[in-house]
Amino acid sequence: MAKVIITPRSYGMFNPEVFTIWKDEGYEVIRKTGPLPEEELAELIKDADALVVGTDRVSKRVLDTAGKLKLISKYGVGTDNIDKEFAELKGIAVVNTPGVNTEAVADYAFGLMLSLARHIVKSHHDLIEKGKWEKTVGLELYGKKLGLLGFGAIGSAVARRAKGFNMDVIAYDPFPNHTLATELGVTFADLETVLQESDVVSMHLPLMPETKNLISRTQLSVMKKHCLLINTARGGVVDETALYEAMKEGEIGGAALDVFQEEPPLKSPLFALDNVILTSHNASASVEAIQRMTMQSTENVLRFFNTMEKV
CATH class of the missing domain: 3.40.50.720 (NAD(P)-binding Rossmann-like Domain)
Known part of the structure; x- marks a missing residue:
């Protein structure tokens, strides 16, 4: 047996x-x-x-x-x-x-985009915990430019959802699938171009030596000041110390992370920031x-x- x-x-x-x-x-x-x-x-x-x-x-x-x-x-x-x-x-x-969690993670990534752009989580906590009843002004996703880092199964599933929001989607991938990109109306570009032009950047790359700390201070510094960074891939792809420093200095608009360099992230400085959504490696849990x-x-x-x- x-x-x-x-x-x-x-x-x-x-x-x-x-x-x-x-x-x-x-x-x-x-x-x-x-x-x-x-x-x-x-x-x-x-x-x-x-x-x-x-x-x-x-x-x-x-x-x-x-x-x-x-x-x-x-x-x-x-x-x-x-x-x-x-x-x-x-x-x-x-x-x-x-392929088992493709749709679940794509849903979650898009949910984080919407929640971060419209400050939904912050508004909830302000009302429940602080008794605040006030308007919180956010950004619309409709018509914005979405940058995908990784255009595999999950990245392309996010692109499909973005079509419903009339988003202009550009992607960086070391092994580009041009046929699928054409089908979904996605344009490939180099990493720096994707970071410079996007209003939202969503991570969908595996963690390997080539992608470890792919997003660090240098990359964050070229992003738009209102840009939102979403990571449902692997924590090590984003340098969290650099991310904290960049957001504290107002270099980007916010970040939503479902994965971390160390899990659970018990002492992360990101906890002190208002413009973040942090969840517990939950994207695939449907x-x-x-x-x-x-x-x-x-x-x-x-x-x-x-x-x-x-x-």
């Missing part, structure tokens, strides 16, 4: 029948709600055959203890929390669930996305071991 460790917090939340599937297929399932400390995860996977993992850090230290682990099935898209290189050296396959992530991460494991049995 193969042993599977499952750690994502929301796994099976909206389709609990998945545990019956595991039982019927003859798997032993150990369910632990993550993210787990490295020591605990290392102990758990010592004799596991597969790991279904969310945001837990699967480091070399953790993988070193894995005696018979054959597969890591990422519950989600980004695999930057997994030491894939070391996993491959140990003969451990790493797979993810592409009922539909959770259902898709649950089933696809499960199917990845079942398919992998079924294939092995046939070889």
Whole structure:
């Protein structure tokens, strides 16, 4: 009987029948709600055959203890929390669930744009916490220029939503999909041009050495003073210290972040600013996305071991 460790917090939340599937297929399932400390995860996977993992850090230290682990099935898209290189050296396959949260994250990114542009969150807190009943003047998104950093599945989904707001969309992507851009009326440009011309900049790039701190003080300094920065990608793509300094100096209009360099960001200086919206890595958390992530991460494991049995 193969042993599977499952750690994502929301796994099976909206389709609990998945545990019956595991039982019927003859798997032993150990369910632990993550993210787990490295020591605990290392102990758990010592004799596991597969790991279904969310945001837990699967480091070399953790993988070193894995005696018979054959597969890591990422519950989600980004695999930057997994030491894939070391996993491959140990003969451990790493797979993810592409496309499962595209619409959820695109919705959320657009929601952050609207909330930030119209100061919706601030107005709510002013009324509830301070008893203020006053007009808060914001910006319209309709007809503005949206800059996308990353034009993959999520970036292009945001572009589709922007069409309904008659926004002029420009994008930076190292590997541009010109066919899709033409279909959606999107123009490609270099990074500096996108930053200089956009009223809103939305991040949709993976975290890798080339994108770490891609947005730092130099890049922030060329943006329009009213520009809004949205990050639902990965925290490390934006230098948060530089962002704080730029917003404190009034160099950009505001920022909405769902991801951070360190999570949770317990002592971030961004907390002291009024022109920010900060949320807890929540963009992919829709009922539909959770259902898709649950089933696809499960199917990845079942398919992998079924294939092995046939070889």
